[in-house]
Amino acid sequence: MTSLFSSSASLSSHYHLIFTVLAFLISALIFFLTQKTKSKSLNLPPGPPGWPIVGNLFQVARSGKPFFEYVKEMKAQYGAIFTLKMGTRTMIVLTDAKLVHEALIQKGPLYASRAAENPTRNIFSANKFTVNAAVYGPVWKSLRKNMVQNMLTSTRLKEFRSVREDAMDRLINRLKVNAEKNNGVVVVVRDARFAVFCILVVMCFGLEMDEEKLERIDQVMKNVLITLEPRIDDFLPILSVFFSKQRKRVLEVRKEQVDFIVPFIEQRRRAIQNPGSDKTAITFSYLDTLFDIKAHEGKKSSPSNEELVSLISEFLNGGTDTTATAIEWGIAQLIDNPEVQTKLYQEINMTVGDKKVDEKDIEKMPYLQAVVKELLRKHPPTHFVLSHAVTEPTTLGGYDIPIDVNVEIYTAGIGEDPKLWSNPEKFDPERFFSKGEDADITGVTGVKMMPFGIGRRICPGLAIGTVHISLMLARMVQEFEWTADPPGKKIDFSGKMEFTVVMKESLRAVIKPRE
Template sequence: MTSSLFSSSASLSTYYHLIFTVLAFLLSALIFFLTQKTKSKHHNLPPGPQGWPVVGNLFQVARSGKQFQDYVKDMKAKYGSIFTLKMGTRTMIIITDAKLVHEAFIQKGALYASRPPENPTRNIFSANKFTVNAAVYGPVWKSLRRNMVQNMLSSTRLKEFKSVRDKAMDKLINRLKVNAENNNGVVIVVRDARFAVFCILVVMCFGLEMDEEKLERIDQVMKNVLITLDPRIDDFLPILSVFFSKQRKRALEVRKEQVEFLVPFIEQRRRAFQNPGSDQTATTFSYLDTLFDIKVHEGKKSTPSNEELVSLISEFLNGGTDTTATAVEWGIAQLIDNPEIQAKLYQEINSIVGDKKVEEKDVEKMPYLQAVVKELLRKHPPTHFVLTHAVTEPTTLGGYDIPIDANVEVYTAGIGEDPKLWSNPEKFDPERFLSKGEEADITGVTGVKMMPFGVGRRICPGLAIGTVHIHLMLARMVQEFEWSAYPPGKKIDFSGKMEFTVVMKESLRAKIKPRGETLK
């Protein structure tokens, strides 16, 4: 799996003590590098803070004591819409301007559609970049992405899983009711939202109905992988990898556990796929079915190995679970903080469906719900940075050189909160997309003003299913319950922290009451 360099709960500041522990080692390395007579082409890179030899700006970031995104925000104010940070051996070119993003990822999409090299430990989980997100731009990536989009995430295919989503939504509402009854009306939003989404994706992925115990075990295996992928200092200074042999050993252990646990499910589905009707727990179709016979290795006729299948299904599960669940948590938090928006949303839902359950077809008739979700994705994109890009050949952007070995990063908050693009961007205001006439193409094709799913050729293939889930979950949750702060009157803290996605610093605990009851 590939994620943005900083899609983790660990900030570079946590490595501060480690950096200085190995300072002597670095100084030795510095002497080595400075005495080498290597020649390199001079690039006209975007401006940026002066760094130290070898380590670049790592010390500045660490000593700032700030989360990386906050450091980037400071650099944006100083250096403008495009700037460079030298992070050890990595040259990071950070873009914070919508027009530059549109030029790079839309107008020159193929040129900016690759991925940079990674720490080998990270490649363990992507089966050497054999996933949609991790693959470099080329035949393998094109085949994997085309298969996922056309055979699994098309509008026609998504309709086939409507009953799966309906069951999961009912399960979500029932879990919220039970948890509220057991906790004086209080629920932890992200926990129940996450489980509901995971239930949907597991069935879509494996084509197998599973009990709650198996679902929770699969979920834990997935979480172990994400924890193992937390960034480390040797991601930026590979010369220090000798100090991280325990971490690499642990990564291999987690990968072994992941493969050994998931392969039996793969083989169970393979048997059901080859012998229709042989497994009563199997559904009629799954993502795995599309992968068994796919041939994507250039010059080879072999189909994916079990290890490669494990990477592909892990990407499918992880990519759609936390992003959706955290979006729902942020959404409920905003509805609690803005009770007039919650009331207006409920009014729209009630006027469209009455006493019936909200269904997917109803969402199309709810412009206010759509505006709420769009504003949610503008204000709270899943990550501070889209997945790291790399160019396929040297090019220029904004008058500066973009070399092929550079990490091209996009700071999403710099766009979604740009006062040149949005009126009062700090305010959560769904009306901006309705009565106030503001608009934004979420795909970025006609212009970039927000990019929660990325834009261009590497735009998230799960955009359609992700938005379906967010709309449906928020609609059902608001239809069934009236949401308020817990403890009563508590001010919602909208501080975020980086895990696999940007989550609320303090997990949202909310008070719920079934609609029709008077709030106490």
């Protein structure tokens, strides 16, 4: 799940365009300067000075750094709360745990809405008809309630245990096959991503599919994520005239997505109407809960096919890359900290012996739980939760928070705050295992880490996400010893922003089957 935009790379790529249309902007400047701006009467948090109209876009673009690194620099200069002007959008960035707790927990309903989306995202969310995109109100409450109560309860998740077991076996087999082809070397994120995607596709559609179909669906979803990468006209709509080809491509990708996914929707619909007619169908799916949901206020009809496609895509994309990213960072840390890998393997071996790790066993492995928690503290899947917005003007930290700003939460800054953690730069599961440090991952009792967000908009997939990460790590460590490729290579823990924060250099690892 991504925030307002993922990196400064796309901004930098369009940097020259800003200068070519500078004359165009000057004429617009005359108009804007004649308007009464709200910011003159507001006490917004401090922030770096910017240019008229474009604000801080130049600084972000010229830095050449991922946006989260730029924000980290601004945090060091401006502190717990600061303002960035990004073209027509104003961002108020929160980097302090107490301010975040006050906003999202103590004043939860007030900060529970969503800021304005760019037109591209609105197209793919069917005009905000998804759990993540919907503004705070009846539609959001209905969609979220349906997802949580009908799909993500512990009872419902248990119904898909065999699906997860099959996917884990497939993961281990793919790793073995790929290692045999490449002298023991595997690309971690690729196989991890496919394994979790297989689970979510079955949960979503209630249909068993061969690898060819799975890979095709995966590619369609990747095309959507690529299309959602930000452009300069997302922040300066006045430049949209220069991006007609890109807008056309957005519509093409959306059509491809709808055209490809709708037949699966119809296949599932027929399977429900005629039980036993489709041998690939299982007993229940997320899609089943959506056919008759009445999420629109006063709406009597069921969701349209386009709305169903958006809800399905959200379910698949929200849980795939976040989990795969966590696995890549986790294996990297186990390679870099072999003593942690050894201790984890010993716990697994003592707990289950020769049998395969089952998710029932995870509850009996406190060190595994500590490893996963430390992984999520050190490497949250995204460095920002999805943008928040207030439902009415308010104040925070002595500053005004108007309704038309993006409230951005810098989660990585909280997880590495030395005021909250001892030696935060070190990957140290012992802090949760034997050193007495702890954190409420939901943020209710206090904020020290928030990889899934907190408050009203906390990720509904928190439980299933932690199950997937725990189970995959346990099976991967049980089956293989993990080392660097080439042997002795120092792991580069630099990150880059895609849909999630991934390793700048995709992790290639050598695996050796356990004896």
